[in-house]
Amino acid sequence: MSEPYANMNLIDVLNDLRARELGAIVQYMRHHYIVTGPEGVALAGDFKGIAIEEMKHAEELGERIDALGGDPTAKAEKVNVEGVALRELAKADYNAEMDAVMRYRAAIRVAEAKTDYVTRRMLEDILAQEEDHATTFMNMLGNDVTGHELLNPKLAE
Ligand SMILES: [Fe+2]
Numbered sequence: 304m305s306e307p308y309a310n311m312n313l314i315d316v317l318n319d320l321r322a323r324e325l326g327a328i329v330q331y332m333r334h335h336y337i338v339t340g341p342e343g344v345a346l347a348g349d350f351k352g353i354a355i356e357e358m359k360h361a362e363e364l365g366e367r368i369d370a371l372g373g374d375p376t377a378k379a380e381k382v383n384v385e386g387v388a389l390r391e392l393a394k395a396d397y398n399a400e401m402d403a404v405m406r407y408r409a410a411i412r413v414a415e416a417k418t419d420y421v422t423r424r425m426l427e428d429i430l431a432q433e434e435d436h437a438t439t440f441m442n443m444l445g446n447d448v449t450g451h452e453l454l455n456p457k458l459a460e
């Protein structure tokens with residue numbers, strides 16, 4: 304899925320992103336609450352901090368949708384609520400971030416095509432944060448996102 308938002312209305316694109324942000328909040332907050340053990344305790348704050356950043360994204364998207372005359376969705380995208388092990392959680396969240404990076408890049412192209420430079424700038428700022436989130440989760444996985452050895456080497460010493 305290289306071009307998910309081709310030929311879509313910009314408001315619909317922003318609402319799709321907002322629904323995914325609302326889902327990410329639920330997913331990451333769950334991970335903040337359930338992680339245990341020495342690694343989990345060390346990383347719980349990262350899950351919480353990123354969840355709060357996703358809340359800000361959902362709010363920014365909602366305000367922009369409203370400004371464009373749309374109706375900000377209150378529906379959260381269905382999220383992954385499986386898994387309890389830190390590695391499973393970090394992998395699910397890394398995948399969610401990589402999906403978000405791909406979608407924000409596509410949404411920027413839609414805003415660009417409509418010469419909506421204000422929306423484009425907002426999306427670019429959010430994209431930068433999604434890339435940071437992906438890096439944070441990748442680091443939790445010890446830079447190995449293949450699903451094999453996922454222990455964070457720094458925390459394993
Ligand atoms: Fe986000």
Ligand SMILES: [Fe+2]
Pocket residue numbers: 353357400403432433436437
């Ligand atoms: Fe994110």
